[in-house]
Amino acid sequence: MSLMPAIVNGISIGAIYGLIAMGLTLIFGIMRVINFAQGALLMFSMMISYGIWTITGVNPYILIIIVGPIMFCFGYIVEVTMIRPVLKAQSDVREPLSVLLLTASFAVVLENLALMIFGGNYRMAQSSFSDKTYSVGDVFLSAPRLYGLIIALVVSLLFYIFLKKTEIGRQLRATGQDRNTAALMGINAEKTFAIAFGLGTALLSVAGLVLLPFYYVHPTVGEVFMTRAFIVVILGGLGSVPGALVGGIIIGLIETVGAQFMTASITSVLIYLVFLIVLFVKPSGLFGSPFEW
């Protein structure tokens, strides 16, 4: 039995898990806020992308330059109008619980709003390349998955460089390490938070667009990916960008390769098992900093 098809397909879906988790890990790493609305925001961005795609009919990947900024602004506004006031009221708490509840309820609102406006039907953006498949030997990989893998890798790399090399990236990291000290050094922590949330949301829009040509759009699509994203983030290390990508690929591989040896419905048990082992051996996750906890 050849495992190559499973490995290749596992990596391709795993990279997308990683991309979804990246926004979550960024927001947590910098704001110490667990964003329960991550799945709903993914769904929301997929719906916007689907809407624009139906009207214009352009290649979904080109839409990144339109939907990315829209979602950045959306995330920025959500942070300023909703999260910031609550965060301020709890500024003396390290991990503010009410923000967590706020994001969870925001997710419920978004999902039901989508159900009201969009209805309960499943839709898919069937593009010209949706049915195309590349094959090498017995390894088949559909075009949208291959492009998705490439885009996920490129975006992760760009984002990593952005965090390491640019001034805003440095400010983001500094705020993440110690928001008070960062503020003393003249960094506007509030603005940095809003940027972080906006960036986290914009990253999601990329994940959404990558999914669009081969995955369905539905008000519950966020829930499907949400649990995966949480496991990926904790496996890779909370707040670590490379950790999210590697964690995602690991989950994708376990899921796909594991299914070749056991019933697919049991692979989720395997995922949690690996997850538990990692937590036992290295509680901070694969790439997390051990000093954080």
Added chain:
Amino acid sequence: MKKVLAVTLIFCMVFVFSACGNSSKNSGDEIVIGNLLPLSGTAASLGKIGKQARDMAVEEINEAGGIKSMGGAKIKMIYADSKGDSAEGVTQTEKLITQDEVQLITGCYQSGVAMASTEVSERYGIPYFVPVPSDDQITARDFKYVFRLAEKTSWRNRDQVKFIEDLAKQTGTDIKTWAIVYESSSWGQGALTALKKYIPEAGYKIVLEEAYNTGTTDLTPVVLKVKEAKPDVILMVAYVSEAALMTNSFIEQGVNPKVFIGTSGGFADPTYFDLVGNNCEYFYDISTWEPDVNRKYSEEVNKKFAEKYGYNMNAEAVKAYSAMYVIADALERAGSTDPDEICKAMAETKLTEGPQQCYSSEISFDETGQMINAPLVISQFRKVDGVMSRVTVWPKEEARTGWEPVFPYPGVGNGPEDK
């Protein structure tokens, strides 16, 4: 913090009061029927079409003078949202019975919800009419108040095997091995049990039984495993989201068996074709009704539905629609809303005339409450004038005139319609 708390409390109160607000009692000129449907969640689209079909039937019945033996009483429907979840279904059934005080319940899409919620109604002694869920167990528990219009899952599987046997013989195709891909909840497991009986009985071998969880992110792992097993027949049990992902992945991965066959559910969902495009060409599916099926009233009812809501009915909608006529007939004969009277009338049902014949020419129930001889047909997904459609191909007497099944599977774009 106080403000947040206050706002939350107000919201809670609003919800509680609005929940109390819509409870209504049975008055003299109105018969209230409780309906449990998945109006939100992953099966919301199926819940919606079920609700529309019921509303259309109730509208017709009320327009025709309501229930005459009760002084022309009108039927009023109360809908409760099961969210497709068994626990929620139990809560909502309890609410329908205790708060809304309904004398009769109908509905459900998922078998799991039906299994759990019928236990509640049985405890209260309220008749529960189940038009759609097909799990064998629903009518196998010696319940007194449960009636089912749908076929049993095992009958569907029996006819799937029979169909393949029949076609293999007709076309001289060599079929030996089967792979079964099924969703891991009550419905899928019921199907598996039946298939494990009928497939070996017909002399075939099951080479792979693969379960997956509903709401899973990716079905490529399953598809790769099926590909490796190289079966002659791939039989799929899935709701619409997974049915679509599975179909697309099978084609992407170049899997090429002799037959792809679905087990209704997601494959019969009206949105399925939008999700898979041409990928489903030459797949087979089993159901109890098709828009093109050769049955009395079938065309008219579907035409009216399509004009009203903008799309065709599916088998579930037809069953939901017919169910309201069966209920109306039972109420007519019972002449009261007493649960036991309704039950007695329901058990004596023998309907041979009326619009519900779009589903079956004769409707009657056995002592377990199961509809006798629920009709089954096989359709193939074909391009009719360039548009993907369900074409009824088996059994011959109910098939669309002029269409023969394409057997074995030629691959997308390699069949007679593409030349």
